[in-house]
Amino acid sequence: MTRNDTNFGPIDLSRRTFVAAAALAGGFGGTAQTTAEASDHDTVEVGNGSYTTTLPDGMEEPPETISVTSSVESPINSNDWWSSLLWEEFSENLFVHPLYADASENGLDVGFPTEWTFERDQSMNHAVAMMDLETDLTIGHTGGTFDDARVDGWGDWSVSTVWGDGTSTTLRATMAQGSPFVYCEFDGGDAELSFPSTPDVDEEGNVLLVESNGTHYGVFAPEGATWDGIGTDTLTSDLDGEGYLSVALLPDGSDDALSTYGDYAYNRIVDTRVDWTYDEDESIVESTFTFETKNRPESGADGVLTTLYPHQWKYSDASTESWSFTTQRGEQRVYTGSSVSVTYEYRGMLPYLPDVGNCDPDELEAYVQEVADEDELIRPGQEDDGDDTYWTGKNFERLVQLLPIADAVDADDxxxxxxxALRDELEIWLDATVSGDTDSPDVFYYNDVWRTLLGYHDSHGSASELNDHHFHYGYYVKAAAAIARTDPEWADLDNWGGMVEHLIRDYAGFDRNDGEYPFLRNHDPYAGHSWASGTALFDEGNNQESSSESLNAYAAMIEWGEYTGNTELRDAGVFLYTTELHAIHEYWFDVDGDSHPPEWDHDYSSNVWGNGYWYKTWWTLDVEAIHGINFLPLDGYSQHLGWDDDHAETNYQELVENRGGDDFDYYPDLMWMFRAFSDSQDALGLWEANKDDYDVEFGMSRAQTYYWLTALDAIGSPEPSITADHSLYTVFSTDDGTVTYAAYNPTDSSITVSFSDGTSLEAQANSMAVTTGGDGSDEDDEDDGDDESAPSIDQFDVTETSTGPWTRFAVEWAVSDPDGKLDLVEVEMIDGSGTVVDSASTDVSGDSASGEDSVRERDGVSEYDIACIVSDENGNTSSETKTVTAS
Structure with a gap:
């Protein structure tokens, strides 16, 4: 489809606004009691748009008081694993992984959860898996109890909290996600460690090895410090005037662990920072996580000892230690160093699926016209919900999908x-000066206390609790991108683009020096995914349900950045989208089968919490909703759901089994569209049997479902092994080996998109280009027709390297390829039932490569097969297997 320069015509919509009241401005003011002050103006112009600094009549906003110290000046970083510290005097449970902690009047309670508790019903429509929480010790102060604990600063995945701020008796604790350490500082007294019962203690001068509730901790005080109370349930220290110590969760009670941890125990984390690069030519996203420390005199090594999550260590060349912890996220491996890099392939996305002409054009046009004939294209969401930010966004989604489909059937009107409708409704929301119905604000208000843009009407606590901004605003950005794609002038910063970028900066601010909005409000870079709750005021920590709407928001950034020429914003979108996507595969879909609890009866989690997983939704136990909430909105960004046909099949069969059949009635269109990834003919059959009599999901249309099903039936499932030097692309392949390459060119000149398998695609200006390769066989064609040479495994040695709770095996390998097209080496550990219990993979290239990976046994089975598999860029593979016996 080529660019259409037609200015979309107006539609009949009433204009709405609010009656303005007193304005809000101000800042943190250097205290925890942050109260807004009046300003002279109640609107701020941003190009053609504007936002208000006056709260609309009758609307709610977050509290004016934030639990921070006087040193906090930067925009509040809400929606984090530690957010409850900001909202109350102390905190709810904080899931640091591997530790859990909570702030109380006595100090910081610390524990290491190890046992799962499951809540299930017989219908399989409701299941919860959470770890049991038990406090192993409390880090307190010899000066007594405290009135509150306030946030004193934070990094990208770390936080420092102060008890007794403003008094002469204070305790400061610093925690970082993934770190087994809590770093503490004391003023006006010394440390007091209390335990639920008398712990076992080995005293080695200033260092203690403590066992409480069966868990080992190292306590590292300054040289010269002494301890009292050994043999009781309360230990007190004389810190020799230095005022610091650290407490560390140890993997075991060995001298080796205590000594190694001791080398890093005196390196207090003072900042954590993520930086990223998107290499478009190589289709690679590299994220670097850096730790800044303040090293005490007792330090024995530079850097930190921390852990890497599965979504990190599986995609990193970093060498990890032999120790690891089993947490709510599976295996977290111990790593030492000052920084670590994680590298993902960016496998592309499209603004819409390509038109491959596999449908009945008359039928498709009839479905398009069905929507075009509606009296109101922007509809109220649900009964009594009105036109809030979420349901307005769902309206936008439906129309965004219909635009290219209408073009495909030449339905210009x-x-x-x-x-x-898109343009008119967006401009209402993006302009605070529009007048109309006073009971429907349709406006964005800037709250200067929390440094956030709040849309009214709000929903799901998006204003008062700062929930779900990425879910809601992502739809707005996507709608704006759809306009920008064909009308770039509309998107200029001095037209409507400035307000659109305010929305992006609110939920995904990528400039850490932006004083108006926090850095990456919703996305947690070390956890790898976003959090939905702004408060995290739950026993189980923070959570995110609709991972798909999170991805949708970051995909919208990629589109907006491309259409407006803002490569910095686009690259941030690629980083967020790619990182979030890999975390979703690990923790929502558990594609490798090693992140969820072993006893979890599902292949999927609908909602990921700090402490575990749900198989249910916030509003219903309907199985279609439980699965569909992580599908919607299905679109060009959603193709990752079909990267693994077998997993898509497993997930679909689980929902059918738990549903009691495929007679869907809650989200039938979503179910059929997801089914198309694993069996497009079955999906089309379900559509044909029900297409005239089903309730269309609010953000979709019959036209979109029909277009999607027929397109995927023609071009197959997404093919993740082939990448391209362009941000807007996707590759598809069918069971018979036919490969379809699609790319959208957002520029005003033709471009050539090069794919990693050697295919080139010419894309004309402002249009989608499609080409097909393959000969219908089971193997893809290479340009020269010679792709028959498979790579070889030249070395494959397996050595048992450690024993303990688990046995680990080191696998040394060397591989080569006569065509110089090495792509991937995979190592799998397989039990007697054929289940892969652990795996590792390494990206390779060229004609030869060598390396070492490690895998470990999981469940005490003694005999395993270890397989080494090497593949090339054309999908040719070779493999060898060895049988090993665990000690």
Missing amino acids: ARDRFGG
């Missing part, structure tokens, strides 16, 4: 009506 319908296309213009859809585009006009």
Whole structure:
């Protein structure tokens, strides 16, 4: 489809606004009691748009008091694993992984959860898996109890909290996600460690080895410190005037662990920072996580000892130690160093699926016209919900999808009506000066206390609790991108683009020096995914349900950045999208089968919590909703759901089994569209049997479902092994080996998109380009027709390297490829039932490579097969297997 320069025509919509009241401005003011002050103006102009600094009448906003110290000046970083510290005097449970902690009047309670508790019902429509929480010790102060604990600063995945701020008796604790350490500082007294019962203690001068509730901790005080109370349930220290110590969760009670941890125990983390690069030519996203420390005199090594999550160590060349912890996220491996890098392939996304002409054009046009004939294209969401930010966004989604479909059938009038509705409604929301109905604000308000943009009407606590901004605002950005794609002038910063970028900066601010919005509000870079709750005021920590709407928001950034020429914003979108996607595969879909609890009866989690997993939703136990909430909105960014056909099949069969059949009635269109990834013919059959009699999901249309099903039936499932030197692309392949390459060119000149298998695709200006390769065989064609040479495994040695709770095996390998197209080496550990219990993979290239990976046994089975598999860029593979016996 080529660019259409038609200005979408207006539609009949009433204009709405609010009656302005007193304005809000101000800042943190250097205290925890942050109260807004009046300003002279209640609107701030941003190009053609504007936002208000006056709270609309009758609307709610977050509290004016934030639990921070006087040193906090930067925009509040809400929606984090530690956010409850900001909202109350102390905190709810904080899931640091591997530790859990909570702030109380006595100090910081610390524990290491190890046992799962499961809540299930017989219908399989409701299941919860959470770890049991038990405090192993409390880090307190000899000066007594405290009135509150306030946030004193934070890094990208770390936080420092102060008890007794403003008094002469204070305790400061610093925690970082993944770190087994809590770093503490004391003023006006010394450390007091209390335990639920008398712990076992080995005293080695200033260092203690403590066992409480069966868990080992190292306590590292300054040289010269002494301890009292050994043999009781309360230990007190004389810190020799230095005022610091650290407490560390140890993997065991060995001298080796205590000594190694001791080398890093005196390196207090003072900042954590993530930086990223997107190499478009190589389609690679590299994220570097850096630790800044303040090293005490007792330090024995530079850097930190921390752990890497599965979504990190599986995609990093970093060498990890033999120790690891089993946490709510699976195996977290111990790593030492000052920084660590994680590298992902960026496998592309599209603004919409390509038109491959596999449908009945008359039928498709009829479905397009069905929507075009509606009296109101922007509809109220649900009964009594009105036109809040979420349901307005769902309206936007439906129309965004219809635009290219209308173009595909030359339904110009319908296309213009859809585009006009998008434009008109967006401009209402993006302009605070529009007048109309006073009971429906349709406006964005800037709250200067929390440094956030709040849309009214709000929903799901998006204003008062700062929930779900990425879910809601992502739809707005996506709608704006759809307009920008064909009308770039509309998106200029001095037209409407400035307000659109305010929305992006609110939920995904990528400039850490932006004083108006926090850095990466919703996305947690070390956890790898976003958090939905702004408060995290739950016993189980923070959570995120609709991972798909999170991805949708970051995909919208990629599109917006491309259409507006803002490569910095686009690259941030690629980083967020790619990182979030890999975390979703690990923790929502558990594609490798090693992140969820072994006893979890599902292949999927609908909601990921700090402490575990849900198989249910916030509002219903319907199985279609439980699965569909992580599908919607299905779109060009959603193709990752079909990267693994077998996993898509497993997930679909689970929902069918728990549903009691495939007679879907809650989200039938979503179910059929997801089914198309694993069996497009079955999906089309379900559509044909029900297409005239089903309730269309609010953000979708019959046209979109029909278009999607027929397109995937023609081009197959997404093919993740082939990448491209362009941000807007996807590759598809069918069971018979036919490969389809699609790319959208957002520029005003033709471009050539090069794919990693050697295919080149010419894309004309402002259009989608499609080409097909393969000969219908089971193997893809290479340009020269010679792809028959498979790579070889030249070395494959397996050595048992450690024993303990688990046995680990080191696998040394060397591989080569006569065509110089090495791509991937995978090592799998397989039990007697054929289940892969552990795996590792390494990206390789060229004609030869060598390396070492490690895998470990999981469940005490003594005999395993270890397989080494090497593949090339054309999908050719070779493998060898060895049988090993664990000690």
